[in-house]
Amino acid sequence: MITIIGATGMIGNALLRRLMEGGVPVRAISREPDQLRQQIVDLAFSSVELCIADANDPESMRRALAGASQLFLALSNNPRQVELETSIIQIAAQEGVKHVVKISSPAYEERSPVAVAKWHADIEQALVTSGITYTILRPYAFMQNLLRLAPTITTQDMFFGCIGDSPCNFIDCRDIADIAAEVMTRFKSVNSIYTLTGSETFTYPQIADKLSILLNRPIEFFNLKPEALRTDLIEHGQMPSWLADHVVEIQTMSTVVSEKPTDTVRRLLGREPRSLDAFLEEYRDAFNRGYNHAMK
Numbered sequence: 001m002i003t004i005i006g007a008t009g010m011i012g013n014a015l016l017r018r019l020m021e022g023g024v025p026v027r028a029i030s031r032e033p034d035q036l037r038q039q040i041v042d043l044a045f046s047s048v049e050l051c052i053a054d055a056n057d058p059e060s061m062r063r064a065l066a067g068a069s070q071l072f073l074a075l076s077n078n079p080r081q082v083e084l085e086t087s088i089i090q091i092a093a094q095e096g097v098k099h100v101v102k103i104s105s106p107a108y109e110e111r112s113p114v115a116v117a118k119w120h121a122d123i124e125q126a127l128v129t130s131g132i133t134y135t136i137l138r139p140y141a142f143m144q145n146l147l148r149l150a151p152t153i154t155t156q157d158m159f160f161g162c163i164g165d166s167p168c169n170f171i172d173c174r175d176i177a178d179i180a181a182e183v184m185t186r187f188k189s190v191n192s193i194y195t196l197t198g199s200e201t202f203t204y205p206q207i208a209d210k211l212s213i214l215l216n217r218p219i220e221f222f223n224l225k226p227e228a229l230r231t232d233l234i235e236h237g238q239m240p241s242w243l244a245d246h247v248v249e250i251q252t253m254s255t256v257v258s259e260k261p262t263d264t265v266r267r268l269l270g271r272e273p274r275s276l277d278a279f280l281e282e283y284r285d286a287f288n289r290g291y292n293h294a295m296k
């Protein structure tokens, strides 16, 4: 039995689909019964076990992990992430879980200004010292993040950042899920850490050019000063301040630490990573004028 914490999330849901299609017994965890049930109904599968649990409630996490041999752990970012994920790992060890696949983030230097990267480093440490076999996946930015730029692209033909023309790694969440499925279905007791990227880096101005061609109208990238971006994300994007800080920190980091692709997806899956062009083409409608983002 594989427990998926984050079964409604971008990677966890793709993993859930892969494992269910392969007939692997899965326990899917969410705090939102209706959302998860709807996703399972959409999939027309009934064999998966649904479990309503919240990382803030250790007893519910114990129920989520009882009898599981493996755990996939992808919790959305929140300021209590270290405490919550560390507690989940401790409960997993107590419940006899044999293997944890954890979604982490790229490891930057010790003095990294990226607070979330530091959180992940602390959680990785708790996992490595837990005694459970681990696979740590360190993906760079998800291609799916680009959908968050869509509201201003659809209404103003522009998007904003503070990343300048620094090359960035992007990876499709479905490639991360494919790797998680691979390591969980062929599980051997080996501790591993993988850094995951697509096959090429792209700058934000290059993405603007790609969108202009795809959408047949000019799309512009506006580079803002970090503080101006932070204010815009909070005031217009309704982001909590810690998340706006994270976006600014991660984009600033990309301007000082050069990003290069890895060949990990190709090595583990024996195929090329999904491409950014294919992703943008698939989600073209979300960037088109008139697209109703409130309906998503």
Ligand SMILES: NC(=O)c1ccc[n+]([C@@H]2O[C@H](COP(=O)([O-])OP(=O)(O)OC[C@H]3O[C@@H](n4cnc5c(N)ncnc54)[C@H](OP(=O)(O)O)[C@@H]3O)[C@@H](O)[C@H]2O)c1
Pocket: 005, 006, 007, 008, 009, 010, 011, 012, 029, 030, 031, 032, 035, 053, 054, 055, 056, 074, 075, 076, 077, 103, 104, 105, 106, 116, 138, 139, 140, 141, 142, 145
């Ligand atoms: N976005 C990126 O580019 C990127 C890059 C590298 C690493 N990462 C890492 O990837 C991880 C996933 O992030 P994401 O934003 O992509 O997540 P996401 O897809 O939004 O999914 C988050 C999942 O966390 C679950 N969750 C949140 N709080 C929970 C709680 N208290 N108890 C139980 N489940 C809870 C949600 O389940 P319910 O809401 O259904 O309960 C949801 O399924 C993060 O740790 C992030 O640092 C992200």
